[in-house]
Amino acid sequence: MNRKNLVLPAVVGLLAPVLAACGGSDSGSGGGNAIVVGTTDRFTATKDAPAPLDPAYAYDVGSWNILRQTVQTLMTLPKGDGQPVPEAAESCGFTDTGNERYACKLRDGLKFSNGDAITAADVKFSIERARTIKADTGVFALMSTVDTIETQGDREVIFHLKTADATFPYKLSTPVAGIVNPDDYAKDKLRDGFAVDGSGPYTLKAETDGDEMTRAVFTKNPHYKGTLKVNNDKVEMASFADADTMGKALDKGDIDVMTRSMTPAQVDKLSAPSSTDSKVELVDVAGLGIRYLAFNTEAPEVESKAVRAAMAQVIDRSKLVTEVYGTQAEPLYSLVPASVAGHTNAFYNKYGDPSVAKAKALLQKADISTPVKLTLNYTTDHYGAATKQEFEVLQKQLNDSGLFDVTIKGTAWDAFIPAERKGEYAVYGMGWFPDFPDADNFLAPFLDKDNTLNSPYSNSKIINTLIPESRRETDRASDKSLTTIQDIVADDVPILPLWQGKEFVAARDDITGTAYVLNSASSLQLWELGRGVSE
Structure with a gap:
């Protein structure tokens, strides 16, 4: 999420786990009014979810x-x-x-x-x-x-x-x-619903409007006992319909912190050297979030590997990033981000620079008639306002090749996800924020049994041999199994990685702890936030 020129380390080789006791405090400084955090994430309880x-x-x-x-x-x-x-x-x-x-x-x-x-x-x-x-x-x-x-x-x-x-x-x-x-x-x-009961640093009270949670009120849990120092007594997370509305709330002081997802224009404005807004500070973190196209490999439009490979051959990631995200993202040539130990540029090694001629040859060899008609599906309200523009650029790149006839369709997240899980989309855009910062978590969730996409793609060598082998290896940077998995993905193209981005958080200048409000898996740590006094 957002920036003070702080870049936390993102090269995350898995260290050998140790048996260690760890002390800590379950108390912290706090007091004052609740810290209000804005987000464009929407939380709905529907029939399907x-x-x-x-x-x-x-x-x-x-x-x-x-x-x-x-x-x-x-x-x-x-x-x-x-x-x-x-x-x-x-x-x-x-x-x-x-x-x-x-x-x-x-x-x-x-x-x-x-x-x-x-x-x-x-x-x-x-x-x-x-x-x-x-x-x-x-x-x-x-x-x-x-x-x-x-x-x-x-x-x-x-x-x-x-x-x-x-x-x-x-x-x-x-x-x-x-x-x-x-x-x-x-x-x-x-x-069902929005109730959560646990033993973490906060308790939750959900404010709702119909089937949607509009505000999550976190109050310091008096019974919490763990390693985390809680630097505030209350945090409220307010959900906004779009990034512009969230940004206006920050400008007016209605919220103290702005998190995911900010628009590229907002980030550019807040990070510009000429910016005179001294009341808001932007913090950037080397993020591990990725974006990709996923395929239902049993759908008639893309069941041929040649079609998926031709898309990989045509799409120009560098132009996509430049036109939509600028310096806030970089091209990605594997499911594993470049900053994670075990990464290889498998897709670039396989396809090189974008080439319509090479893509045409792939389709001709497989007797695929052109133009190939496809619909690229994306969610309108989960990965940020620039998602539509991103898919417009992808559409143009594919159609300009003359090999594809692509339309795009946007759907709200609460309907998008159930449809994706039911296999209703042949091609769809998704993002991934890691469960934990290791190469395994950018591969196994998509390629192992019971994969998170409910994808019909199944490679027995990956499932039965390579993933188990990789999990035995504590030196992630030299793990050959991880390299082989990435090469197979580039060859079969069940998923097409596009880019990886930074994370940003914008906060008013009396808020402390923003440097650590995101962990290495891009998850919020609201207990790090305080008001008025730095640590």
Whole structure:
């Protein structure tokens, strides 16, 4: 989200997990009026998605931004960069040489926000619940390497894994592993609506208008016990229809912080050297969010690999970024961002510079008649106001080649996602903010069993050999399995990566803590915000 010329490290090789106790304070400075944070994320409870904030269902950056404030996890991502550290746990670590047995000891005296004691059985219940429900978002797949969960007494939890998984500590830092109270969450059914009950740094009160949550009110949880220092007593997250309306609210002082998603024009204005607006500060963070086109590989329009490869050969990422996002994004030639250990430029290695002639040859060799008629689907209200312009540029590039006859169609997020999961789109645009900052999390969610896109694409070598092999390797930069996976994706093109972008946060000048309000997975850490006095 947004900028003071601060760039947090984004090169994130997976470090070997350690068994370590970590102390911390559950208190912090605060007081005064609530800090109000603006977002263009929309939160709706619909017939197709009635439980948007259930940890066993939620799997987008907006809902995770709510859950990370309210639901506590065994592990958490530290400030800036680095391996996960214990949070609800006092200590966690692998206890065998094969990285297949992971043990955690809970902090003494943990309580849910209602005062109920938390036990190891609650941790087991919470994670097994997500694995049992198997929501169609695919979030449960983050726990796919878990075989069984054992408890010893009230404070010890032992995870027996099906196979070695060096990324498992990261997975325990995600909201799907959040600890929930069995009194509030049924074992085999999602919890509808916007209520969230956990043991995180805040409690949540949702203000709604019909089926939409318009404001999330976070109040400091008096029972919270963990590593996080909470620097305020209350934060309110207000949802806006568009970035321009959100920007005007910041100018008027109706909100204190502006987060996702700002327009390129807003970022340019706030970052210009000539800007005289001394009351607002822009913070930029080296982001790991990516954008891509996804394919329903069973749809008649794109079931031929030649069609997908021809699109990869025609699309000019550099022009796309320049025309739409400027310096706020850069071309991406793999699902894994360039700043993440294990990245390769697989698509550039395969296709080189854009070439209509090469694309035409691919289609002719496969006996594909041209122009190929396609509809590119995108969401109008989830990835920012520039999304429509981005798809207009993609449409023009493909149509100008003479090989495609492309139309574009925009749909609101609450209707877009159910349609995508039902396989109604042949080609559609999506974004990805990592669950955790490791190459595995830019590959497995799209390519493993129970993938988050519900994609019919399945490559047995990736699923059965390469992903398991990569999870055994702690040196991510030299992991050959990761390289091979990226090469296969470039060859088969089930997904076409487009660009990766920076993240920005704009805040009024009396707000502190903005440097760390986004973690290395681009998720909000509202407890970092304070008012008036810097740390």
